[in-house]
Amino acid sequence: MASLPRRKEASVQPDVSFVIAAYNAEATLDRAIASAIGQNNVSVEIIVVDDKSRDATLDVARAYPGDVVRVVALASNRGPGGARNAGLDAARGRWIAVLDSDDAVFPDRLATMIARAETAGAQIAIDNLQVIREDGVVEDAMFPRHYLEDLREISLATYIAGNVVFESKFNLGYLKPIFRREFLNENGLRYDEKLRIGEDYILFAEALAKGGKCVVEPDIGYAYHIRSGSISRVLELHHVEAMSKADAVFAQTHPMDEAAQAAFARRSRSLRKAASFLSMVQHIKARSPLKAIRTALSDPAAVRHMGMPIAVRLRRMAAQFAVGVGR
Numbered sequence: 001m002a003s004l005p006r007r008k009e010a011s012v013q014p015d016v017s018f019v020i021a022a023y024n025a026e027a028t029l030d031r032a033i034a035s036a037i038g039q040n041n042v043s044v045e046i047i048v049v050d051d052k053s054r055d056a057t058l059d060v061a062r063a064y065p066g067d068v069v070r071v072v073a074l075a076s077n078r079g080p081g082g083a084r085n086a087g088l089d090a091a092r093g094r095w096i097a098v099l100d101s102d103d104a105v106f107p108d109r110l111a112t113m114i115a116r117a118e119t120a121g122a123q124i125a126i127d128n129l130q131v132i133r134e135d136g137v138v139e140d141a142m143f144p145r146h147y148l149e150d151l152r153e154i155s156l157a158t159y160i161a162g163n164v165v166f167e168s169k170f171n172l173g174y175l176k177p178i179f180r181r182e183f184l185n186e187n188g189l190r191y192d193e194k195l196r197i198g199e200d201y202i203l204f205a206e207a208l209a210k211g212g213k214c215v216v217e218p219d220i221g222y223a224y225h226i227r228s229g230s231i232s233r234v235l236e237l238h239h240v241e242a243m244s245k246a247d248a249v250f251a252q253t254h255p256m257d258e259a260a261q262a263a264f265a266r267r268s269r270s271l272r273k274a275a276s277f278l279s280m281v282q283h284i285k286a287r288s289p290l291k292a293i294r295t296a297l298s299d300p301a302a303v304r305h306m307g308m309p310i311a312v313r314l315r316r317m318a319a320q321f322a323v324g325v326g327r
Helices: 031-036 056-064 079-090 109-120 145-151 157-163 183-188 199-209 237-253 258-285 289-298 300-306 310-326
Strands: 016-022 044-050 070-071 095-098 126-131 138-140 178-180 214-225
Touching: 016 079, 031 044, 031 056, 044 056, 044 079, 056 070, 056 310, 070 079, 079 095, 079 199, 095 109, 095 183, 109 126, 109 157, 109 178, 126 145, 126 157, 145 214, 157 199, 178 183, 199 237, 237 258, 237 300
Parallel strands: 016 044, 016 095, 044 070, 126 214
Antiparallel strands: 095 178, 126 138, 126 178
16 A cells, blocks of 8 residues: 555645545555555545445445545445546545546646646646556557647647547547636536446536636656446447437537537537447347348448448348348
């Protein structure tokens, strides 16, 4: 276990509140907490929200002294957005840093990001991520350094354009921003609890739409651990449908300039194509070739867009169906 920070009086506001939403995270939670404790040159509070886990997650969190890790135990499972909202409501820090329970942060991350944000008068800051595979192999940074250096700041149009579904292995939705807590509260910004995937995107987009300035720190500060069973790695049709509904609400609620509108239209097309593709996948798994073919014919661009061997499987299923009918 990492060395614990010295106890601070409750009246002293921490620089950073780490919000760790945890669900069945007993195997990785210690790593996340230790990395938050190990931050250099900033004062931190760590809030672990147990989202009604079925394993020993709550025991792991409660093993730390109460003045080091504050534990919020939810009475029912609220999903990632709901658990993070509970953490935001409990936070006292000047800055909010959301940390996934299976990830970690490097020791100088928060001091570096806060310094850059406060120098620029920004309410949001992002940095680069180190990708670590499930087998422990460290991959390249998620984004090329020169790409982030050229960005410098992230506008609403840039952010939406960087969240086009299925067009790249990683998009800007994977960024792990820190927010000024006062900015979130003044604008009533919280996660959409109806979303199980994409809740990070909507909150970030809303913060930008509310006038939040986001600066870019090109250094790597966040260790992103890929897990095969993670909900963020398993996109299903109902996720895409929920994301589309949330986007529609966003468009009705927030004004967008011409560049943001163009990016929004492109993202909307990608969500429609993704929905068609995932609908085809469902039909194929259910061995319903006619439904799969009808879906493909209604949106043939979806098959071409994904660049996956679904079209081949559809042709084979159609051929098998034709043979069966001819008998």
